[in-house]
Amino acid sequence: MLEENIVLKWVHRFGIDSLNDLLIHSSALRGFHHEEENQEQITLIDENHEEENQEQITLIDENHEEENQEQITLIDENHEEENQGQITLIDENHEEENQEQIRLESLKTLENLEETNCESNYLKISNNNEVFNTKQDSNQVNQYIETPKLPLPNIKNLRKWINKDKKAS
Template identity: 65%
Template sequence: MLLKNHLIEVFKQASLENNSLLKDNVVHKWVHRFGIDSLNDLLIHSSLQKENQHEEGNQEQISLIDEIHEEGNQEQISLIDEMHEEENQHEEGNQEQISLIDEIHEEGNQEQISLIDEMHEEENQHEEGNQEQISLIDEMHEEGNQEQISLIDEMHEEENQHEEENQRQIRIESLKTLKKLEETNCESNYLKISNNNQVFNTKQDSNQVNQYSNAPKLPLPNIKNLRKWINKDKKAS
């Protein structure tokens, strides 16, 4: 608000002195600081003040001229010159103040812009850091899942191998048992056959003995016919 009033006063003073350069500079500062929509505020206040000050100035100049003409005092003329000089110096001081204020505002804006850029850059870096952490966590989870899957596959493979080994051992034991059973059966059959053969031979021998005992006794042949009888018996047998 103080800056707005100050610019209005400077513009009024420039209008009274018909200083177009200063007025353009004030308008430029006003638009840059408050926007073009508020420019009418500057022009309206300046126009009214210009009329009032112009009228007052005319009255003062008329009175002063009358006094000068009336008194004819050279000191009044010197005073007027001093007043104009002071006004010029005041205007130059105002111009310096405006320039200083503009520089301060511009520096402040640049600092704010730099600070905002730094904040955005830090936010971007922080976001990139978060993305890297998320990617690292995902990679660690994926590696952990792969290791778990590999471990489960190895366990399943070992179980399958163990089961195959058990099946192979069972088959081997079954074959051994079957072979023993076959050997046992063969021995049992062999014993049965041997026993049967022994019984059969025993019976046959008994039958032959009985047949020999029951056979009628023949008279002994003569010695002359003994060789023929032996040969005949061999052929018969």
């Protein structure tokens, strides 16, 4: 009905001969109107596609983030297990080294005890010889007394033993 009103006003104002101009303008207007509608639809479709694309991108990003987080967690767990294994090996190695050091210190202590016992035995024998010599000297002044042969001490203590023997005579 609106179109009829427009056509009537056009004919009344410009005449019937100009009706073709109106049809050309109206088809151009329709084309323009269709173009506007098409543009609006294209805009709506683009907006809709953009929203869908953004949602898909967000979902993909979230999925990748979850996968990356899972991979990072797996890598961290793997590194933690490797580090724990290395720490255990290092601890075992240190424990073995400490046990070896304890054994060496025990051997040194045992050697020192043996040295001390040898020196103590030597001193006892020396004291016994001196007492015996003193008794012999008092009973027989010119008689030669042969000293008993002492057991050889540890090779490490041989120099000390020789020096002490020189001082004693």
